[in-house]
Amino acid sequence: MAxxxxxxxxxxxxxxxxxxxxxxxxxxxxxxxxxxTEYLPSLDRFRGRLGESPxxxxxxxxxxxxxxxxxxxxxxxAMMFSTVDTxxxxxxxxxxxxxxxxxxxxxATAFAAPEMLQIGxxxxxxxxxxxxxxxxxxxxxxxxxxxxxxxxxxxxxxxLGQVSEPFGTPRTVHSLLSDADLxxxxxxxxxxxxxEVAQGTIHTLLGSPDHTLRKxxxxxxxxxxxxxxxxxxxxxxxxxxxxxxxxxxxxxxxSLEASxxxxxxxxxxxxxVIATFRSHLPVWKRxxxxxxxxxxxxxxxxxxxxxxxxxxxxxxxxxxxxxWICAGMQPxxxxxxxxxxRGLTEERWVDxxxxxxxxxxxxxxxxxxxxxxxxxxxHDDLFGLSTLxxxxxxxxxxxxxxxxxxxxxxxxxxxxxxNFNQALTRAYLFxxxxxxxxxxxxxxxxxxxxxxYFLIMPTLARFELEIHERIERGQALTAESLNALxxxxxxxxxxxxxxxxxxxxxxxxxxxxxxxxGNIFMFLYTIGIAGxxxxxxxxxxxxxxxxxxxxxxxxGGSSVYELEGLQRAGVDLTTPEPVxxxxxxxxxxxxxxxxxxxxx
Numbered sequence: 001m002a003x004x005x006x007x008x009x010x011x012x013x014x015x016x017x018x019x020x021x022x023x024x025x026x027x028x029x030x031x032x033x034x035x036x037t038e039y040l041p042s043l044d045r046f047r048g049r050l051g052e053s054p055x056x057x058x059x060x061x062x063x064x065x066x067x068x069x070x071x072x073x074x075x076x077x078a079m080m081f082s083t084v085d086t087x088x089x090x091x092x093x094x095x096x097x098x099x100x101x102x103x104x105x106x107x108a109t110a111f112a113a114p115e116m117l118q119i120g121x122x123x124x125x126x127x128x129x130x131x132x133x134x135x136x137x138x139x140x141x142x143x144x145x146x147x148x149x150x151x152x153x154x155x156x157x158x159x160l161g162q163v164s165e166p167f168g169t170p171r172t173v174h175s176l177l178s179d180a181d182l183x184x185x186x187x188x189x190x191x192x193x194x195x196e197v198a199q200g201t202i203h204t205l206l207g208s209p210d211h212t213l214r215k216x217x218x219x220x221x222x223x224x225x226x227x228x229x230x231x232x233x234x235x236x237x238x239x240x241x242x243x244x245x246x247x248x249x250x251x252x253x254x255s256l257e258a259s260x261x262x263x264x265x266x267x268x269x270x271x272x273v274i275a276t277f278r279s280h281l282p283v284w285k286r287x288x289x290x291x292x293x294x295x296x297x298x299x300x301x302x303x304x305x306x307x308x309x310x311x312x313x314x315x316x317x318x319x320x321x322x323x324w325i326c327a328g329m330q331p332x333x334x335x336x337x338x339x340x341x342r343g344l345t346e347e348r349w350v351d352x353x354x355x356x357x358x359x360x361x362x363x364x365x366x367x368x369x370x371x372x373x374x375x376x377x378x379h380d381d382l383f384g385l386s387t388l389x390x391x392x393x394x395x396x397x398x399x400x401x402x403x404x405x406x407x408x409x410x411x412x413x414x415x416x417x418x419n420f421n422q423a424l425t426r427a428y429l430f431x432x433x434x435x436x437x438x439x440x441x442x443x444x445x446x447x448x449x450x451x452x453y454f455l456i457m458p459t460l461a462r463f464e465l466e467i468h469e470r471i472e473r474g475q476a477l478t479a480e481s482l483n484a485l486x487x488x489x490x491x492x493x494x495x496x497x498x499x500x501x502x503x504x505x506x507x508x509x510x511x512x513x514x515x516x517x518g519n520i521f522m523f524l525y526t527i528g529i530a531g532x533x534x535x536x537x538x539x540x541x542x543x544x545x546x547x548x549x550x551x552x553x554x555x556g557g558s559s560v561y562e563l564e565g566l567q568r569a570g571v572d573l574t575t576p577e578p579v580x581x582x583x584x585x586x587x588x589x590x591x592x593x594x595x596x597x598x599x600x
Contacts, residue, residue, distance in 0.1 A: 415528020
């Protein structure tokens with residue numbers, strides 16, 4: 001039996017994230033939890049009074065900002081323990097309690113939006129002139145005004161806040177089943193040795209040069225999900241029904257409109273992105289053919305898409321990743337790189353390595369007043385480096401926004417900054433190492449990232465749209481219908497160049513337990529990578545002002561609408577051009593691979 005994952009208790013402290021920076025102990029967390037619980041009823045003193053004066057409105061805004069910071073730390077601390085060890089029942093209980101407290105806080109503050117809208121923009125503008133400290137909220141008030149038609153009465157808003165916790169049950173069940181309760185049969189390699197299949201090992205197994213091991217690992221992983229397909233389909237159906245309910249409750253025409261309105265993105269942009277993706281599918285078919293020939297296979301299977309093209313993939317320890325990413329991001333300046341280096345080392349932003357019970361995936365999380373933490377399962381290869389660079393893009397975006405913006409604009413969630421860091425780091429490595437084997441390995445990493453963002457995500461976006469529309473038409477979502485739809489969409493994307501049995505292909509939706517409950521937001525990953533490459537090319541080409549415009553975008557946080565901020569930085573994601581331009585980057589990468597492997 002191959003080496004298995006260590007228990008959480010054996011992971012060295014220096015490779016775990018710095019939860020102590022939030023609360024020194026569970027007891028301190030409990031005290032803060034109780035303090036917030038006891039404080040919530042006092043918010044009622046503001047109810048029905050926000051229109052009395054600019055001073056009272058200012059007090060309310062300051063009070064809720066401080067409370068949200070406190071609540072954010074409570075939720076973050078709980079999550080930091082439950083995600084790294086899903087078998088820790090005490091940590092899971094804290095997470096559940098934190099979600100419940102967050103729902104109670106949402107209900108307790110739900111009256112505010114209707115009351116502020118009732119004040120009216122004309123009065124708010126006058127108040128901002130009378131009370132200078134309110135002026136910073138101008139964009140906040142403007143954004144609130146855009147939602148006027150979708151904000152309900154205080155009573156309805158309170159009810160919507162109260163149902164947020166029970167509405168989270170399908171997603172929670174799906175995630176726990178995926179990360180804690182699913183058991184995967186061991187995968188046998190061509191020599192007869194067995195390997196543990198787990199969320200923390202599947203990436204490595206699918207990247208093995210052993211065809212038999214890849215096949216068996218992929219089948220084991222898919223089959224575990226297929227074994228619970230009806231339960232998972234019921235969970236997803238419940239989640240989609242909730243999206244449709246919220247859309248109706250807020251008077252949106254559809255779930256899609258409700259989702260995009262939150263980002264101030266017209267629905268035409270979504271449909272334009274999908275149309276551009278579908279028109280460029282021949283680029284993907286060309287890549288699959290190059291890959292098949294380079295591997296020497298007659299038929300390319302789904303589990304071959306991660307097969308290494310070089311005999312030995314470069315070993316990249318975490319410390320080496322830190323150095324290469326810092327070198328790659330140097331065009332953004334010393335201050336950016338120094339802050340990033342501190343976070344990666346002494347400040348312990350990152351929970352680095354996999355362990356038993358650790359959740360799948362990677363993300364950046366935190367809020368103003370904390371570190372911008374990173375969750376991942378690092379492996380000593382270029383893929384681990386790429387994931388780290390990606391999440392650092394998110395974290396540095398947060399870091400810069402938190403340094404410069406007031407609390408009301410400290411939030412940011414762009415996929416541009418994450419993919420931008422990957423693009424810049426990758427460009428540096430292409431220049432720094434001309435060895436053909438290294439270049440091929442680097443292209444493999446790049447293509448894996450493009451495959452996720454420029455094939456899987458737009459395909460899942462099409463899936464999301466269709467299942468929401470089915471629910472809105474009164475149709476049911478069954479495991480069979482979901483799997484058939486997923487298989488159809490992927491078969492179209494593969495264009496006949498990739499073989500996969502429909503059952504295992506169709507269950508891919510279930511392997512994204514975080515994403516599929518986001519109400520049609522996965523296309524944001526596609527426009528994110530497009531915007532990232534458009535901006536990165538400008539900086540790599542040395543265009544005047546490109547660096548400062550990009551840093552200004554990051555420092556802006558949510559003080560401007562996302563697409564407007566990116567337009568100021570130099571890319572217009574309301575048009576199909578950035579997506580088409582990035583398909584050009586992808587196409588050049590494919591031809592470079594064809595040349596390096598003798599397939600041109």
